[in-house]
Amino acid sequence: MADDLNTRFLEWFMSHGGKVELAAVGLTHFPDAGRGAVALRDIQENEIIFSIPRDLLLSTRTCTLRTELGENAWKKLGNGWAGLMLCMMWENAKGASSKWAGYFEIMPNTFHSLMFWTPDELSELTGSTVLDKIGKNEAEKDYHERVVPILKDRPDLFPPSHLDSHYGLNMYHIMGSRILSRSFHVEEWKGNHSDSDDEEEHEEDGGEEQPEVVVPAERPASEDKMAVDGENTIEPHPHTLEADDEEDDEAEDVSDVSMVPMADMLNARNGCDNANLFYEEHILEMRATKPIKSGEQIWNTYGDPPNSDLLRRYGHVDMLTLPDGSIGNPSDVVEITADLVVDIVASEHSRERIDWWLEEGGDDVFIMEANSPLPDALVSLIRLLLSTSDEWEKIRDKGKPPKPKSDAQSDSVAEKVLRKRLDMYKTSLDDDICLLSSGSTPLSSNYQNAVLVRMGEKRILEGALGKLVEKAKAGSQTQTAGGKKRRAANGREGEASNGKRSKRS
Numbered sequence: 348m349a350d351d352l353n354t355r356f357l358e359w360f361m362s363h364g365g366k367v368e369l370a371a372v373g374l375t376h377f378p379d380a381g382r383g384a385v386a387l388r389d390i391q392e393n394e395i396i397f398s399i400p401r402d403l404l405l406s407t408r409t410c411t412l413r414t415e416l417g418e419n420a421w422k423k424l425g426n427g428w429a430g431l432m433l434c435m436m437w438e439n440a441k442g443a444s445s446k447w448a449g450y451f452e453i454m455p456n457t458f459h460s461l462m463f464w465t466p467d468e469l470s471e472l473t474g475s476t477v478l479d480k481i482g483k484n485e486a487e488k489d490y491h492e493r494v495v496p497i498l499k500d501r502p503d504l505f506p507p508s509h510l511d512s513h514y515g516l517n518m519y520h521i522m523g524s525r526i527l528s529r530s531f532h533v534e535e536w537k538g539n540h541s542d543s544d545d546e547e548e549h550e551e552d553g554g555e556e557q558p559e560v561v562v563p564a565e566r567p568a569s570e571d572k573m574a575v576d577g578e579n580t581i582e583p584h585p586h587t588l589e590a591d592d593e594e595d596d597e598a599e600d601v602s603d604v605s606m607v608p609m610a611d612m613l614n615a616r617n618g619c620d621n622a623n624l625f626y627e628e629h630i631l632e633m634r635a636t637k638p639i640k641s642g643e644q645i646w647n648t649y650g651d652p653p654n655s656d657l658l659r660r661y662g663h664v665d666m667l668t669l670p671d672g673s674i675g676n677p678s679d680v681v682e683i684t685a686d687l688v689v690d691i692v693a694s695e696h697s698r699e700r701i702d703w704w705l706e707e708g709g710d711d712v713f714i715m716e717a718n719s720p721l722p723d724a725l726v727s728l729i730r731l732l733l734s735t736s737d738e739w740e741k742i743r744d745k746g747k748p749p750k751p752k753s754d755a756q757s758d759s760v761a762e763k764v765l766r767k768r769l770d771m772y773k774t775s776l777d778d779d780i781c782l783l784s785s786g787s788t789p790l791s792s793n794y795q796n797a798v799l800v801r802m803g804e805k806r807i808l809e810g811a812l813g814k815l816v817e818k819a820k821a822g823s824q825t826q827t828a829g830g831k832k833r834r835a836a837n838g839r840e841g842e843a844s845n846g847k848r849s850k851r852s
């Protein structure tokens with residue numbers, strides 16, 4: 348059944364200009380990852396695994412709905428994904444007459460991503476900030492406010508008899524989730540990037556000039572457009588439904604968001620990619636970036652996000668053996684919001700200082716990675732909140748936040764922040780380890796994935812906390828040793844003086 352579907356899809360793909368050597372690559376079912384691509388013979392590094400003509404991409408550029416609707420109506424759909432979602436619903440509603448009929452047939456209708464979790468399932472993620480990023484309400488607001496009026500206005504394009512079956516909220520969520528888990532960011536052809544262009548871009552993106560820039564998990568550094576040896580590579584589109592967030596000053600051209608048939612058949616696992624999508628003027632090429640042995644899975648990269656984001660966007664988590672022998676995702680992160688820090692160091696000055704911090708562009712969320720020191724910005728904020736009135740005056744006059752230099756006082760606050768952050772979860776790390784290892788009642792896959800997400804976050808917090816506690820202990824031992832030495836020295840003096848006294852007496 349699945350094989351038939353794969354065959355039909357490949358036939359559709361090739362009959363529409365897609366090129367794939369069927370003796371080299373096949374589609375198959377992986378029990379833990381659904382459909383995926385497999386090498387059927389050894390594939391050399393740089394070999395083209397398949398290619399896709401640009402006109403086979405499904406985007407707001409290739410779908411004719413925008414022209415049919417006219418610019419005025421189109422603009423009402425906003426700068427987010429509503430336009431592409433409506434295009435996809437419209438093409439899907441055409442059935443066999445759509446150019447992409449053979450593509451729609453193979454795309455999933457059910458998802459394990461967070462958008463589809465029940466409130467009970469979501470409650471297992473309590474404590475993780477991923478819960479604030481699902482965007483379901485925003486998507487539904489867009490649907491009701493932007494899409495429904497257009498559906499009603501144009502019965503010639505959206506026949507009333509199709510509204511329930513093809514344009515309902517559920518279908519809107521399905522299309523949104525397909526975009527979330529399968530789309531790529533494909534720019535229009537502007538010619539090859541030269542090496543010097545790349546260097547300039549890289550310099551602008553971060554590095555020395557902006558040491559405090561925290562790369563948001565949403566958009567891993569330089570992921571959207573990466574040039575390798577002067578060629579253009581494409582990674583799956585890393586965005587959420589917040590594509591039209593006004594604060595996102597790097598907001599992309601949403602018409603670059605594209606569904607790329609065949610390229611989206613590749614699964615991904617942290618650090619395992621052996622293929623990448625490259626773009627040329629008229630075609631996109633999936634090329635091997637490493638030699639791939641016959642029988643091996645062909646892996647793309649999704650940008651190696653943390654498990655929280657994998658679960659939110661793709662509905663799965665990565666489980667690799669980590670350096671300490673535990674199982675998890677090496678890219679996991681945990682977020683600490685600035686208000687947690689303010690809660691701990693609250694004083695009558697906090698409001699004024701935090702307002703200043705935010706006005707100066709300070710972070711309101713700190714991202715902690717495994718085995719990394721506390722984020723500089725977090726230490727700097729703690730020191731700002733702890734500063735004396737005189738120090739605060741100077742900081743404000745200079746317009747510079749304090750240096751991220753920790754001391755016993757800031758460490759003690761950081762320790763409390765980490766403890767409070769850990770308390771936000773409903774369970775402890777040990778509880779979670781027991782849950783996964785008890786084996787008596789097998790957990791549902793969503794439940795197990797939630798546990799893995801929160802474990803990854805807690806491990807980072809526990810690790811950082813452990814280091815702070817050790818540091819404090821070492822500090823107090825040094826102090827005690829210093830004190831003892833001093834006391835011992837005093838003691839000797841005392842003995843001597845006693846001695847002297849005794850002598851005297």
Ligand SMILES: C[S@@+](CC[C@H](N)C(=O)[O-])C[C@H]1O[C@@H](n2cnc3c(N)ncnc32)[C@H](O)[C@@H]1O
Pocket residue numbers: 379380381382383455528529611612613614615616660661662663664
């Ligand atoms: C771009 S599609 C890849 C093709 C997909 N497996 C299919 O059946 O069509 C992304 C989806 O594949 C699945 N997937 C990809 N990599 C995976 C992995 N390492 N483990 C589990 N599922 C994975 C997830 O369901 C994800 O949402």
